[in-house]
Amino acid sequence: REELCGRSAECSLHLEVIVDRPLQVFHVEVKIKDINDNPPVFRNREQRLFIPESRQLDSRFPIEGAVDADIGANALLTYTLSPSDFFSLDIRANDELGKSLSLELRKSLDREETPELHLLLTATDGGKPELEGRVQLLITVLDVNDNAPVFDQDLYRVHLLETIANGTLVTRLNASDADEGVNGEVIFSFGGGDPPDIQEKFKIDSTSGEISVIGNLDYEEKKSYEIQVKAVDKGSPPMSNHCKVLVKVLDVNDNAPELAITSLSLPIREDAPLGTVIALIMVSDLDSGVNGQVTCSLTPNAPFKLVSTFKNYYSLVLDSTLDRETTSEYKVVVTARDGGSPPLWTTASVSVEVADVND
Numbered sequence: 001r002e003e004l005c006g007r008s009a010e011c012s013l014h015l016e017v018i019v020d021r022p023l024q025v026f027h028v029e030v031k032i033k034d035i036n037d038n039p040p041v042f043r044n045r046e047q048r049l050f051i052p053e054s055r056q057l058d059s060r061f062p063i064e065g066a067v068d069a070d071i072g073a074n075a076l077l078t079y080t081l082s083p084s085d086f087f088s089l090d091i092r093a094n095d096e097l098g099k100s101l102s103l104e105l106r107k108s109l110d111r112e113e114t115p116e117l118h119l120l121l122t123a124t125d126g127g128k129p130e131l132e133g134r135v136q137l138l139i140t141v142l143d144v145n146d147n148a149p150v151f152d153q154d155l156y157r158v159h160l161l162e163t164i165a166n167g168t169l170v171t172r173l174n175a176s177d178a179d180e181g182v183n184g185e186v187i188f189s190f191g192g193g194d195p196p197d198i199q200e201k202f203k204i205d206s207t208s209g210e211i212s213v214i215g216n217l218d219y220e221e222k223k224s225y226e227i228q229v230k231a232v233d234k235g236s237p238p239m240s241n242h243c244k245v246l247v248k249v250l251d252v253n254d255n256a257p258e259l260a261i262t263s264l265s266l267p268i269r270e271d272a273p274l275g276t277v278i279a280l281i282m283v284s285d286l287d288s289g290v291n292g293q294v295t296c297s298l299t300p301n302a303p304f305k306l307v308s309t310f311k312n313y314y315s316l317v318l319d320s321t322l323d324r325e326t327t328s329e330y331k332v333v334v335t336a337r338d339g340g341s342p343p344l345w346t347t348a349s350v351s352v353e354v355a356d357v358n359d
Contacts, residue, residue: 001032002069009071016280016313023265023277027310036074036127040066042135043193047121049103049139052239053111054146060090060102062242064193066123066133076126082119087139089121094155100244103137111141145235147178149186151243158247162219163254170202171245173209175231183235191228191242198227202247211245219251220286253291253340258284259348261316261334267353270324278304279316279350283336290339299333304352306334316350324354 005011015028042064049061068075079101081089090104101121117139124132152174160170177184188209190198201215202225211227227245232238263280285292296314298306303320316334330352337345 001034002038004032007069007071018263018280023263025263025277025280025309025313025315027313034071034074036070036125036129036131038069038074039131040068040077040123040125040133042066042121042123042133044135046136046138049137050142050237050240051105051109051139052142052144052146052148052237053109054144055105055109055148057105057108059105061105063101063103063121063137064135065099065101066135068123068125070125070127074125074127077123078126080122080124082121084117084119086114086117087119103139109141111143115141117141142237145179145183145233145237145239147183147233148239148241149175149177149231149233150241151175151229151231154243156243156245158245159250160213160217160247161250161252162217163252164213164217166213166215168213170211170213170247173204173211173229173231173243173245175209175241175243177233177239179233179235183233185234186231187234189230189232191230194228197222198225201225202227204229217249219249219288220255222249224248251288251291253287253338253342253344255286255291256344257294257336257338257346259334259336259346261348261350264350266351267355268318268322269355269357270322271357271359272318272322274318274320276318277315278318278352281306281314281316281334283312283314285338287338287340293339294336295339297335297337299335304330304332322354324356327354329353 001011011032013030017026047063086107087103088106090102092100094100119137121135121137122132124130156171158171175186177186187206188204190204202211203214204211225247229243230240232240260282261279265278268278283294285294296306304316305319307315307317309315332350333347335345335347337343
């Protein structure tokens with residue numbers, strides 16, 4: 001199911017069974033249900049955090065969560081942290097982003113007393129039986145430079161049309177550092193855990209914090225991007241902070257409908273009964289919403305008509321009697337038109353030859 005449908009909640013295969021003589025079509029929809037066959041997986045076996053000893057109590061330090069390829073309850077993750085006097089696990093639910101994990105400081109750090117801490121983070125899914133994934137948290141306690149950059153927002157939300165031009169400004173991030181001199185100068189960069197397509201689609205100005213588009217966006221390829229941005233000062237040792245930028249790609253009607261005509265039952269006898277199926281037609285559109293809603297029309301209509309059989313499937317059927325001696329061949333045009341504004345359409349021609357009967 002994960003290979004066929006990925007993270008989609010609905011997973012089904014559409015089959016078409018065609019019986020000849022007489023021509024009939026049967027549509028079969030096979031729904032694939034998820035089982036808990038994928039454990040939670042962390043991107044790396046260990047995560048390293050560098051935390052100054054001067055950080056205040058209740059400070060939070062973002063850590064990366066796990067990913068479960070299953071869906072529903074099988075992918076509903078709970079997290080537990082190994083016992084620690086210094087840290088507790090803070091979990092916050094975001095509507096689009098799932099859960100954001102942070103370590104929350106509960107006891108003041110002293111580098112001279114405890115220079116390093118090793119913790120174990122466990123992710124457990126909601127399947128039966130439960131599956132687990134673990135990651136080591138290696139915390140190094142640092143000295144001096146006691147103010148980290150602070151973003152004015154933890155989460156930035158941006159909506160972009162998929163046709164946006166390269167070089168367009170996505171958003172400008174703002175992070176301030178209370179320190180003076182080089183300790184207060186901030187450098188912006190993408191987080192090391194961002195997937196490769198982030199670097200291919202976006203760039204960030206290390207000085208201004210401006211994020212711009214550098215690659216083509218395609219709603220049909222990916223509907224949203226979650227970008228983790230890191231702000232680091234120039235102190236020694238440097239201090240950092242993080243924020244997330246959620247970019248939602250908006251659909252544009254940039255895909256014309258596709259039309260396929262199969263199983264032509266030709267030529268057709270001039271004494272064929274009304275309702276005889278002549279051809280099977282399938283239409284599709286990669287766009288979503290009204291941009292992906294396709295309607296079919298026939299020109300000219302007589303002596304045929306289109307009958308919708310199943311979702312985007314149509315049959316070309318005989319609608320009135322034929323007489324080869326009057327008309328021996330018909331040329332009809334099938335037009336598939338989507339609901340976008342302006343609409344896009346595709347046409348296909350069908351030649352129907354009438355076979356003679358000794359009448």
